[in-house]
Amino acid sequence: MIVGGGPAGATAAILLARSGRAVTLIERNAVATDKVCGDFLSVDAIAAVTALGVDLPALAPSPITTVRLVHGKRSATTRLPFAAVGVTRRALDAALLRQAEASGAVVLRGAPVRTIAQGNGSLKIDCGPMGRLVASTVFLATGKHDLRGIMRPARDTGLVGLKMYYTLAPVQQAALRHHVELVLFTGGYAGLQLVEADKAVLCMLVPAARLRAANGRWDDLLDSLKGECPHLGDRLSEAKPLLQRPLAIAGLPYGYLHAHAVDDLAGVFRLGDQATVIASLTGDGVALALASATLATDMWLKADNATAAYHDVWARRVRRQMRLASLAHRVCLAPAAQPWVLRACQELPWLMSLLASLTRMPGWQGR
Ligand SMILES: Cc1cc2nc3c(=O)[nH]c(=O)nc-3n(C[C@H](O)[C@H](O)[C@H](O)COP(=O)(O)OP(=O)(O)OC[C@H]3O[C@@H](n4cnc5c(N)ncnc54)[C@H](O)[C@@H]3O)c2cc1C
Numbered sequence: 001m002i003v004g005g006g007p008a009g010a011t012a013a014i015l016l017a018r019s020g021r022a023v024t025l026i027e028r029n030a031v032a033t034d035k036v037c038g039d040f041l042s043v044d045a046i047a048a049v050t051a052l053g054v055d056l057p058a059l060a061p062s063p064i065t066t067v068r069l070v071h072g073k074r075s076a077t078t079r080l081p082f083a084a085v086g087v088t089r090r091a092l093d094a095a096l097l098r099q100a101e102a103s104g105a106v107v108l109r110g111a112p113v114r115t116i117a118q119g120n121g122s123l124k125i126d127c128g129p130m131g132r133l134v135a136s137t138v139f140l141a142t143g144k145h146d147l148r149g150i151m152r153p154a155r156d157t158g159l160v161g162l163k164m165y166y167t168l169a170p171v172q173q174a175a176l177r178h179h180v181e182l183v184l185f186t187g188g189y190a191g192l193q194l195v196e197a198d199k200a201v202l203c204m205l206v207p208a209a210r211l212r213a214a215n216g217r218w219d220d221l222l223d224s225l226k227g228e229c230p231h232l233g234d235r236l237s238e239a240k241p242l243l244q245r246p247l248a249i250a251g252l253p254y255g256y257l258h259a260h261a262v263d264d265l266a267g268v269f270r271l272g273d274q275a276t277v278i279a280s281l282t283g284d285g286v287a288l289a290l291a292s293a294t295l296a297t298d299m300w301l302k303a304d305n306a307t308a309a310y311h312d313v314w315a316r317r318v319r320r321q322m323r324l325a326s327l328a329h330r331v332c333l334a335p336a337a338q339p340w341v342l343r344a345c346q347e348l349p350w351l352m353s354l355l356a357s358l359t360r361m362p363g364w365q366g367r
Pocket residue numbers: 003004005006007008009026027028029035036037038039040041042045111112113114141142143144145147161162203204205252271272273274280282283284285286287289
């Protein structure tokens with residue numbers, strides 16, 4: 001049984017179904033939706049998605065070759081050391097779930113799981129009005145959402161994630177093409193890039209206090225950010241928002257890396273954000289989701305309920321990447337450090353390239 005149909009859950013479903021196992025995936029949303037995510041897909045995620053049989057070019061993603069760091073009126077630009085694309089999570093997640101069904105997995109949509117509990121040597125899954133299911137193994141892939149009774153430890157960083165799609169003015173669209181832009185502002189940062197159909201995605205982390213100061217109003221918050229970052233003002237001049245209101249998420253436990261504990265429910269494999277929450281500025285969360293699902297299903301197929309071993313191996317594999325990402329995240333959030341970060345990246349643009357390399361999944365160079 002797999003709970004959650006994002007990249008992690010869909011990957012597990014594809015791999016288990018391909019191995020001839022009976023697998024059911026439960027996804028709470030009835031249809032594909034937009035998600036709070038920068039929509040940046042880097043080399044390691046591209047390789048994994050392609051290996052799963054998803055025809056990525058058919059989703060018409062927007063190629064990204066260059067990163068631009070912006071703070072105040074200054075910017076630093078350098079080429080990324082790997083291929084990347086911008087593709088909406090709505091399109092990517094739907095393609096992965098279609099692939100899971102085509103591989104033979106049963107996908108139940110519109111079914112929110114409420115709780116998972118241990119009982120008589122099996123796991124009991126409460127699906128609300130859909131009733132109760134029983135499984136020997138659960139791959140937990142609910143992403144940013146915790147299930148009652150099986151929560152990740154609280155670790156709220158006081159940041160709110162916000163996302164909006166835009167049609168940019170033609171001159172701004174042309175200037176953004178092939179770039180991912182990381183804009184630093186007081187206490188937060190924003191990512192801006194193109195995705196399919198030449199839409200632009202703006203995804204940001206803002207201190208909750210700053211959102212409160214704007215009375216929770218998106219337009220007021222944007223005005224204050226544009227005042228601080230003229231670059232953002234330029235990019236968004238004459239931009240047309242494509243969603244009625246921004247998507248939002250709070251309580252993000254950045255830096256979380258699940259360590260096996262004695263009170264873990266036996267038979268539950270944590271995947272994706274349920275295992276690891278990497279800093280958003282790396283744009284590597286989807287790659288980690290795909291890789292964790294690949295490792296967990298591989299270990300399960302070889303050794304059945306090897307949950308403790310899986311969580312240990314996973315933590316060892318990503319610990320260095322996670323530490324570096326958390327350090328970069330903290331430095332980029334610190335108002336006193338931001339001008340120095342920008343200056344250093346102007347003087348030594350390869351620093352951005354190096355950081356991008358070191359925050360990929362180990363082994364990406366071979367792809
Ligand atoms: C602000 C921000 C920007 C980011 N930008 C990027 C980026 O540019 N690139 C990148 O690679 N990563 C990025 N990430 C990280 C990335 O979004 C996650 O790491 C990735 O989505 C994790 O995949 P997942 O499958 O674990 O979870 P999710 O993608 O969150 O999928 C979980 C699924 O489970 C379902 N679900 C939840 N609860 C239940 C339930 N009770 N019952 C049934 N189904 C349930 C949900 O509907 C969802 O479909 C960003 C994250 C944030 C917060």
